[in-house]
Amino acid sequence: MPRLIIVMAALSVAGSAQAQIGQRANPDLDKDGRVTLAEFRKSQADGMMARFDANKDGKIARGELAFPPGMSAIGERIWERLDANKDATVTRAEMDAAASVRFERGDTNKDGWLSKGEILTLRQNRGRDAG
Template sequence: MRKLTLSVLAAAVAASGIAAATPALAQQGRAPQAEMTRAQAEAKAGERFARMDANSDGVINAADREARRAQLFARLDTDRNGQISQAEFAAQRRGGADGDRAAAANGEKRQGAKGAHRMGGRGMGAHRMGGMMADANRDGTITRAEFTAGALARFDRIDTDRNGTVSEAERQAARQAMKAQREARKAQRQAN
């Protein structure tokens, strides 16, 4: 009985530690993320590259951006009349059953408003990835090698203890550092 009580107490203490960490992340709208190894980061970069290379020609360029914009428009234009109505736009933003049904009717997997923003958003248009130029040779196209190199450079920058794994604490520190940099740039712009 005493062993059972100690086990329950130990579990409660462990749970309270997790619960104490979770509100800070939940307050920021983030769930705790699992640790990520460098190999996992490389694999994830390959997956992202494949999704962004809309025409599967091995590079990300203006043609891919245009194809993604066309895909986004087609996803939003559920009645296929060449225009996006307020109702169609609202259904996509809601992310509710209307958006899910419309995507299913078109044989597509629904990405939601957040995914839609990323498809044609400033990150892809500016050839940026995590604030870092992915187009290393600035030729207007991003190769898989450039994309992966950018992802791994970002991983290495966040992996401050250099153990080959990025922890939630390292992610949080990187977020705070990026936030401080943004605020400093904003203050400098306002001063000028």
């Protein structure tokens, strides 16, 4: 699957305009039935870094992402959101900030954690908050 799909999911903040990317890691890292902000940020950022930081320098350079034909406009909007300081790289801090925004959107009842239903809704809507 194209790398853009994972960028979108992580971002929308993570999340974003894409297709399924296969089996997703469970963001409930401690398996207590709740996903905290810390768990959500870790699962989002770790996945992004593992997939896209090809040279393992701790950041994702614009050149490490390839947008497939027909997805470049959406991909560019997502990149713009991720690269908050506009330095052509996305750091772990920028990914964490984007994940925090997405977490807040997903925590619809504002109880400080995401339920399985809230996570499913985030995944279903990830393409809608790409632009």
